[in-house]
Amino acid sequence: MRVKGHPLVWHTVQPDWLMAVGDDEVEPLLRAHVREVVADFADVIQLWDAINETVIMPVFDNGDNAITPLAASRGRQYLIRLAFEEARAANPAATFVINDFDLSPDYERVIEEALDGGVRIDAIGLQTHMHQGYRGEEEILSIVDRFARFGLPLQLTETTFVSGDLMPLEIEDLNDYRVDAWPTTPEGEARQADDIERHYRSLYGHPAVESLTYWGFTDAGAWLGAPSGIVRADGSPKPSYDVLERLIRGEWWTPPTRVRTDDAGRIRVDGVAGSYTVASGDAAVDFEVGRGVETSSVVELTA
Template sequence: MDPSPDPTLRHRTDEVALTVLDPQGVPMTGTEVVVEQRSHAVGLGNIGFDQIPLANDELSGQAAAQAVELAALWLDLHNSATLPFYWGQFEPVRGRPDTRRLLRTARWFDDRGVRVKGHPLVWHTLTAPWLLDLPTAEVVEAQRARIRREVSDFSGVIDTWDAINEVVIMPVFDKEENGITRVAQELGRVGVIRLAFEEARATNPAATLLLNDFNLSADYEHLIEEVLEAGIQVDALGLQSHMHQGYWGEEKTLGILERFARFGLPLHLTETTLLSGDLMPPEIEDLNDYQVSHWPSTPQGEERQAHEVVRHYTTLLSHPSVESITYWGLSDHGAWLGAPVGLVRADGTPKPAYDALHGLVKGEWWLPPTSLRTDDAGQVTVSGWRGAYGVACAAGSGTFTLDGSGSAQVRVG
């Protein structure tokens, strides 16, 4: 595949000669069939934090009804979910992890055909407070055990993890005292990354493990170089894109993708946001430092967000290295920093950005139910975005994929 960006998105599509077989395996000639898309191969995700209470039957009355409506909007647009494994929230008391609730939530998504990722296994922020009482050597062992436990307990349901998060800043982080920064200082950046990846890999050799960061400067590039030179197997690179200070634009976005695509690894845009209200002042260096009591979504901001989300997703997917895009928050309710980043307003109504993105994902980039007639060889030609498809006729139904193979067979029944 040509690694160069292609604004036509041709590399995301495929054409297959599909042979339709009857239940006995005989090609069905001259038969009317209906083909339709079931899912995208490319990851089009969002955080699944809001669905945790719903999946665990913790809601009732109006709150439950609203959660069901929000979940329906979520499921109609996304095919991958990120669930929170922030150590301080997951295990605030040592030995009492929130495994049951998160596992039930992960299965809730999995039952609905949604791929699930855990975020993160190692991070210095929101880490367990009780680590502060331990000497560094014991923190290291506690972190190793935490990785093995989570990767093992969730194996088969969550097999993709942000193995470690924001390592560029980790050893020099000074906003708050924490045990993991001490580990990073002791082992070095490459050493703590090795710890994360090797423990996770040993526990689940089939896992997809990401190195994730918000720092997209040359410092992250240099760190990746060091990690790969050290022989650490990284499956994908995570790039955060919180655009609280304004949309990057096509030129900047493609420039970033080109810089990180040179490593030959899939790129995951792990945390994407675009505002539908006032932008954060440009002089703010740490987004966490901007705190306002009220940060509303505005009609003008919503129209801007709708245009920008179409431009951004189209630009990202024009680059063949991009394998997944995760938007960071469906709703404004409880959004990070209180910012109006959601695709849905706090009252549960979709913003223009939701409709615009839906128009791409389930419109321009989607094959609706389409009637076709098989030829004398029992074949039809199917063209569309790569992903999973279904075929149905009077004799039954079956599934197939558009995956670049050029041909496929499906036995209906």
């Protein structure tokens, strides 16, 4: 299972003692923290959200923190460069992602300025928490198409669908929504399963989309107390779990298959994009089926 680190730099989670430290002291501490964490976990984590939610970072006003003042005084792009350069210095082989929930043109401008400034970004993270209901294929794909213009892989980093009552649309900051109980319901579970299937199918087929991370496996301890997992709090699977299992392990997973060559010693492989190994006896060779490629190159195996 591939492990991802989230995130290295953010303005919301920090030790309390950092609040008493000024910008001139926060910056070297932050640099050291990024380097140490990436280096310490280099044997486990090769994929990181390097910096999270930079659009709002310099002007965040929903709680005091030590990062927002640093971003305001040094500049947003200064923090982005800090995160990526310190992280890459600690592990040059890792993949580092910029991530945000603000998918407006403001985020596009942030990315454009960073790239123009020479920051090496490996992938673009797009959050899609949909506690207020599925935005639909047309809206989500239009967002993906906008960010695909950068030519970088897109990671749908935080996908959420609830299986209970939907959050009211008038809530602007999802963190402001508080209820005593938010149970999963049969009707909500059916809606969640349908929404997840539509969402995954549409994004799986998009050539710019590299990965999709579902945000929260279980309802137990879920963000905002929402019934957003694909299993219930007691561990029993919801219909959405069955949908994902059917799609991933059924339609999109190529199981080990034994085939016979033709008279010329050739085999035909039909499968989804990904990594494959063909083996005969003790000999084996790896090959790739690329996204958006209908036919793959020929590989030779000498037994």
